Amino acid sequence: MRQYALRRLAYLPLIAALVSVITFFTLRMPWAGDPVTYMSTQNTTVEDQERLRKELGLDKPVAVQFGLWLGDVLRGDFGETFRGRQPVLDEVMRRFPATLEIMVLSLGFTVLFGVTFGVVSAVRQDSFADYGLRVFAVFGQSVPDFFLLILLIVLPSIWWNYSHPIGGHVSIFEDPIRNLRLYVPPTLLLAVGGSALMMRVTRSAMLEVLRQDYMRTARAKGLGAYAVIVRHGLRNALIPIITLAGNHLVALFFGAVILEQVFSINGLGQFFLTSAAQRDFPVMQFLVLYSALVVMGLNLVVDLSYALIDPRIKYS
Amino acid sequence: MATAAESLRSFDTVPRERPRLVRLARLARQHPTGVFGLVVIAGFVVLGIFGPAIAPYDPRELRTGGVLEGPSRAHPFGTNALGQDVLSRVIAGARISLIISFSAVFIGGSIGSFLGIVSGYYGRWVDYLIQRSGEAWAAFPSIVFYFMLITAFGQGVKTIIIAIAIGALFGGSRVLRGATMVEARSTYVEAARALGASEARIFFRHVLPNVLPLTVVLMSTSLGGAILAESALAFLGIGVEPGTPSWGIDMSGENLTVARLGYWHVVVFPGLAISLVVLGANLLGDALRDIWDPRLRR
Numbered sequence: 336m337r338q339y340a341l342r343r344l345a346y347l348p349l350i351a352a353l354v355s356v357i358t359f360f361t362l363r364m365p366w367a368g369d370p371v372t373y374m375s376t377q378n379t380t381v382e383d384q385e386r387l388r389k390e391l392g393l394d395k396p397v398a399v400q401f402g403l404w405l406g407d408v409l410r411g412d413f414g415e416t417f418r419g420r421q422p423v424l425d426e427v428m429r430r431f432p433a434t435l436e437i438m439v440l441s442l443g444f445t446v447l448f449g450v451t452f453g454v455v456s457a458v459r460q461d462s463f464a465d466y467g468l469r470v471f472a473v474f475g476q477s478v479p480d481f482f483l484l485i486l487l488i489v490l491p492s493i494w495w496n497y498s499h500p501i502g503g504h505v506s507i508f509e510d511p512i513r514n515l516r517l518y519v520p521p522t523l524l525l526a527v528g529g530s531a532l533m534m535r536v537t538r539s540a541m542l543e544v545l546r547q548d549y550m551r552t553a554r555a556k557g558l559g560a561y562a563v564i565v566r567h568g569l570r571n572a573l574i575p576i577i578t579l580a581g582n583h584l585v586a587l588f589f590g591a592v593i594l595e596q597v598f599s600i601n602g603l604g605q606f607f608l609t610s611a612a613q614r615d616f617p618v619m620q621f622l623v624l625y626s627a628l629v630v631m632g633l634n635l636v637v638d639l640s641y642a643l644i645d646p647r648i649k650y651s
Numbered sequence: 652m653a654t655a656a657e658s659l660r661s662f663d664t665v666p667r668e669r670p671r672l673v674r675l676a677r678l679a680r681q682h683p684t685g686v687f688g689l690v691v692i693a694g695f696v697v698l699g700i701f702g703p704a705i706a707p708y709d710p711r712e713l714r715t716g717g718v719l720e721g722p723s724r725a726h727p728f729g730t731n732a733l734g735q736d737v738l739s740r741v742i743a744g745a746r747i748s749l750i751i752s753f754s755a756v757f758i759g760g761s762i763g764s765f766l767g768i769v770s771g772y773y774g775r776w777v778d779y780l781i782q783r784s785g786e787a788w789a790a791f792p793s794i795v796f797y798f799m800l801i802t803a804f805g806q807g808v809k810t811i812i813i814a815i816a817i818g819a820l821f822g823g824s825r826v827l828r829g830a831t832m833v834e835a836r837s838t839y840v841e842a843a844r845a846l847g848a849s850e851a852r853i854f855f856r857h858v859l860p861n862v863l864p865l866t867v868v869l870m871s872t873s874l875g876g877a878i879l880a881e882s883a884l885a886f887l888g889i890g891v892e893p894g895t896p897s898w899g900i901d902m903s904g905e906n907l908t909v910a911r912l913g914y915w916h917v918v919v920f921p922g923l924a925i926s927l928v929v930l931g932a933n934l935l936g937d938a939l940r941d942i943w944d945p946r947l948r949r
Contacts, residue, residue: 358799367802477930479879481886482922485902489915501911588792589883596887608887611798619798626792
């Protein structure tokens with residue numbers, strides 16, 4: 336198990352390098368769009384453009400550019416943004432807390448509601464609650480998340496004259512109440528689609544488990560409902576749930592972009608969108624590399640957790 | 652004692668296969684939500700094809716009435732900030748959504764099915780290659796992947812279709828791979844092999860006809876997701892060209908700004924249109940999957 340984890344960890348730099356190479360060269364394809372043109376105005380002369388190109392290091396051959404970039408990265412320097420010439424790392428760190436909070440809250444809500452609804456609906460199969468929750472699941476998977484978020488802006492202001500705050504990140508440590516008022520309602524809505532899917536997966540996994548002989552044994556031993564359903568039941572249904580939670584976190588990268596867009600929150604999602612639109616290469620390279628590392632680390636954690644949940648699974 | 656003739660006659664009491672229409676009607680009664688989905692998707696297709704002819708106004712025409720009028724008899728869904736008729740834009744928006752979602756699902760679904768069948772039947776390195784690429788793709792945040800495609804192919808309808816098709820492709824290949832593996836290892840295939848049937852005969856006569864209908868199920872189940880993906884990209888302004896009547900675009904930019912000021916009808920109706928069509932696609936997909944193979948239900 337430990338060896339397996341170490342071997343997987345050893346792959347990380349390799350894949351990170353591969354991702355970086357692909358990103359670097361795709362971005363610099365002749366047809367991919369020239370950052371200098373995006374930064375030019377009507378008054379920019381050709382000489383200005385040439386000077387700018389030189390300043391940004393874009394005049395060198397791509398392979399040389401890559402060598403320089405790689406050298407800097409290995410020393411922990413991720414370069415400066417093309418626009419504004421600020422250190423990429425500083426700009427990222429400034430926006431990081433907002434996006435992290437969006438993802439953590441939304442994933443938390445997804446798992447909380449998805450698993451609870453799924454268990455209830457499986458244990459009370461064909462009851463009124465089960466029926467209602469299944470209807471929720473069908474609708475939850477059909478409504479676009481950005482539509483729900485827009486409704487959060489539009490409807491409360493019509494019905495209760497309450498307008499949800501737009502923009503302006505407040506640190507949760509400075510002003511917890513304002514922070515939660517800003518983030519809880521939208522992340523709750525962002526979790527609707529995910530929890531609908533998670534509910535369906537949990538429900539079918541639980542139904543499978545509930546039919547097993549050991550569940551009858553557990554009940555026959557006189558165990559309480561909680562012990563039977565959670566310790567014996569849910570624990571054995573966890574594998575598909577964990578897999579889905581991992582996939583959902585990756586999907587939340589997109590969700591965070593949408594949420595930040597609707598509520599004008601200056602997070603990493605917005606940063607990625609604007610940098611991509613302006614071909615701000617250093618920012619895009621950093622964010623692609625970063626997200627690849629996060630996702631790979633996450634997959635490793637998910638895979639290792641299988642062995643913790645089910646001792647029959649062994650890695651060697 | 653029963654004679655041979657009598658026992659032959661008793662076969663008559665076995666109900667004969669009912670006419671096709673009767674069987675369809677019965678299927679419809681068993682899956683009312685599926686019928687609802689089918690009706691919605693049929694409506695979606697009709698609007699996508701004939702939309703501009705049906706719409707009361709030209710979707711791009713400015714000042715069809717007042718600006719930002721609420722729903723009224725002349726404008727059932729109201730007008731937007733440019734005075735365009737929202738109902739006409741919702742109707743016309745079906746087209747781009749239809750084109751993108753259907754082509755993406757068709758392309759991705761058929762390539763994915765092909766790869767899945769090959770990978771499930773042939774196995775070995777082909778299987779390894781396809782499955783590992785699928786995992787690598789799933790591990791990559793979709794928005795990052797999409798931007799790589801934009802830089803490679805440029806922004807436009809083609810790129811959106813490719814992006815969504817790749818998603819459908821890997822999802823589909825997994826399902827068909829599993830189904831093919833089950834069929835290839837079943838007893839009747841073993842029996843055919845024992846009778847001396849060639850590999851090609853086994854594949855084309857026995858395995859393929861049993862897994863191919865799954866392709867249709869697969870395409871219908873990925874349709875909802877494709878429509879959602881297209882509208883989300885349009886909403887972010889990285890999808891179809893600005894100005895195209897598109898549900899996602901109509902819920903962003905200027906329209907979103909005025910919606911924040913209380914003009915809800917501008918964004919709510921396109922949003923309802925997406926939700927309804929995706930709901931229809933999901934219900935239809937679920938019903939088709941149940942009919943084809945109840946074991947796949949989840």
